[in-house]
Amino acid sequence: MKIASRMENLSPSVTMAITALARELKAQGKDILSFSAGEPDFDTPEVIKEAAIKAIKNGHTKYTAVEGTIETKKAIIKKLKTDHGLEYNLDEIIVSNGAKHSLFNLFQCLIEEGDEVIIPAPYWVTYPEQVKYSGGTPVFIETDDSTEFKITAEQLKAAITPKTKVLLLNTPSNPSGAVYTKDELLSLAEVLKGTDILVFTDEMYEKIIYDGNKFTAVASVNEDMFQRTITINGISKAVAMTGWRYGYVATAHKALVKAMTKLQGQVTSNVNSITLQAAVTALDGSADADIEKMRKEFEKRRDVAVQSFNDIKGISCVKPQGAFYLFVNIKEIGGDSMKFCADLLEKEGVAVVPGLAFGTEGYFRFSFATDLATIEEGIKRVKKFVEENY
Ligand code: PLP
Numbered sequence: 001m002k003i004a005s006r007m008e009n010l011s012p013s014v015t016m017a018i019t020a021l022a023r024e025l026k027a028q029g030k031d032i033l034s035f036s037a038g039e040p041d042f043d044t045p046e047v048i049k050e051a052a053i054k055a056i057k058n059g060h061t062k063y064t065a066v067e068g069t070i071e072t073k074k075a076i077i078k079k080l081k082t083d084h085g086l087e088y089n090l091d092e093i094i095v096s097n098g099a100k101h102s103l104f105n106l107f108q109c110l111i112e113e114g115d116e117v118i119i120p121a122p123y124w125v126t127y128p129e130q131v132k133y134s135g136g137t138p139v140f141i142e143t144d145d146s147t148e149f150k151i152t153a154e155q156l157k158a159a160i161t162p163k164t165k166v167l168l169l170n171t172p173s174n175p176s177g178a179v180y181t182k183d184e185l186l187s188l189a190e191v192l193k194g195t196d197i198l199v200f201t202d203e204m205y206e207k208i209i210y211d212g213n214k215f216t217a218v219a220s221v222n223e224d225m226f227q228r229t230i231t232i233n234g235i236s237k238a239v240a241m242t243g244w245r246y247g248y249v250a251t252a253h254k255a256l257v258k259a260m261t262k263l264q265g266q267v268t269s270n271v272n273s274i275t276l277q278a279a280v281t282a283l284d285g286s287a288d289a290d291i292e293k294m295r296k297e298f299e300k301r302r303d304v305a306v307q308s309f310n311d312i313k314g315i316s317c318v319k320p321q322g323a324f325y326l327f328v329n330i331k332e333i334g335g336d337s338m339k340f341c342a343d344l345l346e347k348e349g350v351a352v353v354p355g356l357a358f359g360t361e362g363y364f365r366f367s368f369a370t371d372l373a374t375i376e377e378g379i380k381r382v383k384k385f386v387e388e389n390y
Helices: 014-027 046-057 070-084 099-110 126-133 153-159 182-192 223-228 254-267 273-283 288-310 337-348 372-389
Strands: 093-096 116-121 137-142 164-170 198-202 229-234 247-251 325-329 363-367
Touching: 014 337, 046 273, 070 093, 070 247, 070 273, 093 099, 093 254, 099 126, 099 198, 099 229, 099 247, 099 254, 116 126, 126 137, 137 153, 153 182, 164 182, 182 223, 198 223, 223 229, 247 254, 288 325, 288 372, 337 363, 337 372
Parallel strands: 116 137, 116 164, 164 198, 198 229
Antiparallel strands: 093 247, 229 247, 325 363
């Protein structure tokens, strides 16, 4: 049997591979602490579970409209209006099986062979793979901790070519936790003015934001950006619903939603009908107290973890403004992230993800979506590892 050649260019997800390896080692009885998964350790809020149970009992168990029920789309529209003042119609929203699926559909519907997609690095591992699979070319803009991993207007200007089709932003960022301010977004918007470049903004972590800051949605900064921006979001991270599979796209381009619906209609059809019902409760404010409780806990862990890493000689990290990851700088001790992570797992049983997987060498990603005691023990082991090996 020959596997189709289009699969040759697709790399497996490194984060998933490391998480699976850590799980396997644990199952073999090894003492493993894993900080590799991008998944909240909290359970889905009770009020959402109740909504799902009610959905089953009320017979929401059939196919729905491919792009999502009117009820779920109305909940998204209301959320975007309440949180960001954004106005969308029902035919400008489509719900898919997770934001990852939303992105896949987007790239498939928009990208032609050779189209360039600008991706700031470090990036979420999935972006370049999906771009390549759609026939596009990822164009990376390098960042580091000196700009808190954010691109500047000058960098964007330099990266644009006649082939540029999309600028992909991810705020707050996985893996760096970077959050763009309104002013920073306006300066990027200025560069895009007068071009046909679309902006994809992945705002999956928008509710996990720290230090009392307010999140700015990319589409909300001005009318020009509203027209060119396609917002991707979901409920996996902020509402602890990774397994439910629900992501959505909001865009002023109705033709794009139509194309995505056509594709989805031939591939997966609707999102699970029970999830569609439960998502209304996740989005309509009923779970806001639970969301805030989780956010506060993440903030507490972030503060402890940042302080503890910065106390280790030879490594450092900037304080992330959002999401639940630290992108830890190991340049002073050589910066070989693959070796660092492999040795750390072997010698101390601590699983973290090499920066190279996110396109930026000299760092590793540490997920603090786990309890405080485990975080403290994990960083203690990293300290011992660094002191004994570097
Ligand atoms: N976007 C970002 C930036 C992520 O980190 C992740 C998950 O790791 C996703 C999207 C995927 O979300 P979903 O579970 O909705 O597919």
